[in-house]
Amino acid sequence: MTRYVMVVDLRRCIGCQTCTAACKVANGTPPGVQWRRVLDLETGSYPDVRRTFVPVSCMHCGNPPCLEACPTGATFKHEDGRVGIHYDLCIGCAYCATACPYHQRFRVTRQSFAYGSEPTPEEAHKFDPARLGVSSKCTFCSDRIDLASHSGRVPGVDPEVTPACVNSCIAGALHFGDRDDPASNVSRLLEQNRHFRMHEELGTDPGVYYLYAEGDRT
Amino acid sequence: MSGAFPTRTALGRQPYWDWRAASNFMLGGSGAGVLVYAAVCGERLLGLLGAALVGGGLLCVWFEIGRPWRALNAYRHGATSWMSREATVAPLLFASALGAAWLDSPGLRWLAAALAIAYVYCQARMLNAGRGIPAWRNPRSVPLLVASGLAEGAGLGVLAGGFWGPMALPVWPMVLLTALLSARVLALWSYRRALPKMVAPGRALRELSRFGRVSGAVDVLAIAVAILATADARIAPLVTASALIAAGSGWALKYSLVIRWSYEQPFAVPVTVARGGEVAPGARPEG
Numbered sequence: 001m002t003r004y005v006m007v008v009d010l011r012r013c014i015g016c017q018t019c020t021a022a023c024k025v026a027n028g029t030p031p032g033v034q035w036r037r038v039l040d041l042e043t044g045s046y047p048d049v050r051r052t053f054v055p056v057s058c059m060h061c062g063n064p065p066c067l068e069a070c071p072t073g074a075t076f077k078h079e080d081g082r083v084g085i086h087y088d089l090c091i092g093c094a095y096c097a098t099a100c101p102y103h104q105r106f107r108v109t110r111q112s113f114a115y116g117s118e119p120t121p122e123e124a125h126k127f128d129p130a131r132l133g134v135s136s137k138c139t140f141c142s143d144r145i146d147l148a149s150h151s152g153r154v155p156g157v158d159p160e161v162t163p164a165c166v167n168s169c170i171a172g173a174l175h176f177g178d179r180d181d182p183a184s185n186v187s188r189l190l191e192q193n194r195h196f197r198m199h200e201e202l203g204t205d206p207g208v209y210y211l212y213a214e215g216d217r218t
Numbered sequence: 219m220s221g222a223f224p225t226r227t228a229l230g231r232q233p234y235w236d237w238r239a240a241s242n243f244m245l246g247g248s249g250a251g252v253l254v255y256a257a258v259c260g261e262r263l264l265g266l267l268g269a270a271l272v273g274g275g276l277l278c279v280w281f282e283i284g285r286p287w288r289a290l291n292a293y294r295h296g297a298t299s300w301m302s303r304e305a306t307v308a309p310l311l312f313a314s315a316l317g318a319a320w321l322d323s324p325g326l327r328w329l330a331a332a333l334a335i336a337y338v339y340c341q342a343r344m345l346n347a348g349r350g351i352p353a354w355r356n357p358r359s360v361p362l363l364v365a366s367g368l369a370e371g372a373g374l375g376v377l378a379g380g381f382w383g384p385m386a387l388p389v390w391p392m393v394l395l396t397a398l399l400s401a402r403v404l405a406l407w408s409y410r411r412a413l414p415k416m417v418a419p420g421r422a423l424r425e426l427s428r429f430g431r432v433s434g435a436v437d438v439l440a441i442a443v444a445i446l447a448t449a450d451a452r453i454a455p456l457v458t459a460s461a462l463i464a465a466g467s468g469w470a471l472k473y474s475l476v477i478r479w480s481y482e483q484p485f486a487v488p489v490t491v492a493r494g495g496e497v498a499p500g501a502r503p504e505g
């Protein structure tokens with residue numbers, strides 16, 4: 001079996017939001033829709049204050065509450081663990097958005113542009129009317145992953161079949177690969193580093209891991 | 219909700235379900251309650267009011283969804299989705315309510331009442347499956363919504379009885395109303411007790427506690443009034459007051475639950491990493 005996951009190294013992320021920008025360009029998401037973003041969490045109190053940058057996106061949960069809620073079957077799971085949306089089935093009820101504990105679902109009903117009332121050439125090129133009035137979220141750049149199965153290239157290793165955010169990260173903080181392959185890049189990282197997943201207590205089995213220290217304890 | 223979602227880097231109330239979704243819970247629950255009341259009291263036409271309320275709630279939702287002309291797709295995922303199940307029960311409920319009124323059949327009235335209970339249960343589970351909202355995820359929201367729907371329906375049933383006929387009710391509809399109001403008070407108390415385990419300390423919890431206290435007090439007042447009215451059901455103002463509170467307080471409760479208390483699950487990390495790689499305590503923004 002294959003289970004594609006993302007591994008985020010919190011020690012490396014500098015909060016530059018390059019992945020956020022890369023996602024917007026690659027997926028043509030409209031203003032207000034961020035399939036990926038980096039949280040800037042400030043903790044502690046003066047003078048012992050800390051900032052932590054936490055990249056978040058759809059967690060491609062193994063047990064996705066959005067899928068359970070969805071009344072149409074528009075939300076579905078690929079065999080390799082990616083959670084997708086059939087835009088042509090979705091009724092835009094946004095029930096999935098209330099079910100997602102990670103705030104990763106979006107719905108826009110009108111086309112809008114970053115600069116005024118006219119689209120930029122890039123926005124015009126990327127505009128997809130099928131995404132209006134329905135739910136949307138990070139797909140793990142599914143078009144690229146699908147390409148891997150035809151081309152024999154390896155997601156997480158070959159950039160052409162790796163999510164745009166991972167390719168763009170300037171700090172090497174983002175990694176992508178098959179958790180079920182013990183020899184994969186992500187399996188090795190998870191073996192060698194202590195990690196957590198967000199809100200595991202909710203039973204969602206999220207597919208995004210956060211590394212925070214060396215060592216093999218989770 | 220129309221328009222773009224906000225950027226959602228700062229969390230707040232869920233921005234997706236507005237008054238139209240809340241109306242589905244208010245009208246749907248009340249309508250189901252009216253159908254149950256109609257069966258218990260053997261009312262021939264009252265069930266039609268119940269069915270109309272349920273239909274009105276669904277119509278509100280239809281105006282809310284992003285692709286209304288695909289609405290029938292909502293029947294495709296009954297295997298896990300409580301929204302699909304709600305949609306499946308609705309036409310059966312309409313058919314039995316219409317049939318009961320047409321044929322004046324007690325059997326069909328009871329069938330409609332059973333479907334109404336199934337409907338309000340589906341609605342309650344539907345809200346509870348919104349796991350991104352801690353106030354909804356509280357499992358005790360299920361008995362709360364069911365009890366409230368039945369109490370609202372009994373209140374509306376009593377009011378409709380007064381509207382259509384003399385307010386001199388037989389005593390036992392008031393006994394039913396009193397019992398359902400008491401069930402709602404208990405369910406609200408139990409819901410509030412379970413909240414601190416679900417909802418992070420912060421705005422949501424404060425608002426919930428405040429409203430819970432007021433709403434509980436209003437319901438207790440309604441029970442007192444209903445008991446007085448039960449002693450002499452000809453005291454029309456008392457009957458009317460308790461029935462109005464039963465419906466109004468339930469609607470306020472649902473509106474608050476769907477809209478005002480719907481703070482999203484905050485992001486949280488169990489550890490943070492300080493400069494130099496030192497591991498430090500986690501971060502959990504206020505909910």
Ligand code: SF4
Pocket residue numbers: 057058059060061064065066067083099100101102103104105137204
């Ligand atoms: S993160 Fe949210 S949208 Fe993504 S699979 Fe999990 S529940 Fe669904």
Ligand code: SF4
Pocket residue numbers: 069070071072073074075085089090091092093094095096097134135
């Ligand atoms: S908005 Fe679309 S994907 Fe989300 S629950 Fe509704 S039908 Fe399913």
